Amino acid sequence: MISTNKLKFDYLIAFSNIIKELRYFGTYNPVEVFDKYSEYVAICDQYRINNNLHNGFKKTEGFSIENLKQLYAETGFAIIGMHYGAYRPAQYIITDELKKVHPNKKILIVVDEESFKSESASEEVVKTYKRQNIEMVIAEKSNTALKIVRHLKSGGIVILYLDGMTGYGEDKYPIQLPFISSEIKIRSGIFRLLEKVKVPIVGVITPELDEILISLPINTDNVISTASNVLSFFRPTLLKDPGLWRLWYRHHMFSENYPIVSHYFNGNKDNLNENKDNEDWICEDLSPNLILNKETGDIYQKVGNY
Numbered sequence: 001m002i003s004t005n006k007l008k009f010d011y012l013i014a015f016s017n018i019i020k021e022l023r024y025f026g027t028y029n030p031v032e033v034f035d036k037y038s039e040y041v042a043i044c045d046q047y048r049i050n051n052n053l054h055n056g057f058k059k060t061e062g063f064s065i066e067n068l069k070q071l072y073a074e075t076g077f078a079i080i081g082m083h084y085g086a087y088r089p090a091q092y093i094i095t096d097e098l099k100k101v102h103p104n105k106k107i108l109i110v111v112d113e114e115s116f117k118s119e120s121a122s123e124e125v126v127k128t129y130k131r132q133n134i135e136m137v138i139a140e141k142s143n144t145a146l147k148i149v150r151h152l153k154s155g156g157i158v159i160l161y162l163d164g165m166t167g168y169g170e171d172k173y174p175i176q177l178p179f180i181s182s183e184i185k186i187r188s189g190i191f192r193l194l195e196k197v198k199v200p201i202v203g204v205i206t207p208e209l210d211e212i213l214i215s216l217p218i219n220t221d222n223v224i225s226t227a228s229n230v231l232s233f234f235r236p237t238l239l240k241d242p243g244l245w246r247l248w249y250r251h252h253m254f255s256e257n258y259p260i261v262s263h264y265f266n267g268n269k270d271n272l273n274e275n276k277d278n279e280d281w282i283c284e285d286l287s288p289n290l291i292l293n294k295e296t297g298d299i300y301q302k303v304g305n306y
Contacts, residue, residue, distance in 0.1 A: 036243030
């Protein structure tokens with residue numbers, strides 16, 4: 001087999017996850033979704049280097065930013081987002097406005113250790129966070145939960161991303177919820193904290209790169225229903241345009257229970273020679289090379305000429 005489609009490892013994994021998640025519906029073209037995803041990742045990287053490259057937002061739907069400011073004047077709350085669309089520019093514009101309510105009060109953002117290092121190394125991010133009085137707290141640290149609780153009780157805001165999937169230690173009681181066609185396991189820790197503190201959650205996502213959608217405040221009196229309500233707010237946007245989700249390359253780490261699609265090619269290793277058109281995506285980052293079957297999303301090691 002001579003392959004004309006070579007992918008880096010993270011992109012190969014992302015493409016595999018896209019195929020497995022979306023093929024059930026029969027309405028998506030996984031190659032088109034992956035192409036859009038690849039273009040979108042490049043845009044995200046540009047926003048991280050220079051947020052001024054974003055052309056701004058034409059509209060905000062749902063709960064307005066002015067309503068968010070009024071809520072902040074009365075109570076602390078959590079903003080939960082996803083790494084979708086123009087999530088970074090949206091975060092920046094919302095925190096710029098919220099800072100006007102309590103100029104001297106910090107806003108906490110929960111990140112994993114890897115993100116903390118990469119964000120701290122970005123001059124643009126460090127400058128922005130300093131101006132906005134944002135403090136990054138590392139999800140994996142043992143004292144982070146206490147810091148979040150104290151901050152929320154004092155009327156502060158905590159920003160976190162539902163698809164971050166990190167925290168301190170092992171989560172013994174993860175929450176399993178529908179994603180698109182599979183189910184994903186979400187860490188329950190933040191929802192248990194919010195249930196104790198009794199502060200609302202506000203979901204934020206950008207359905208288009210120039211549009212912000214903000215949910216109404218969601219009560220946090222039940223861990224599972226709260227998590228379900230938050231993901232339900234995000235799901236219509238994910239279904240409409242899955243190519244704008246940044247973390248496809250990590251999806252396999254938290255997803256399970258894909259639908260069984262019996263009428264599709266089974267994709268076992270012995271059938272590869274009979275269906276060469278379905279295995280023309282290759283990753284040469286590793287040895288042996290990896291081959292992706294674009295019908296099933298399965299990945300195989302390349303053996304010999306196949």
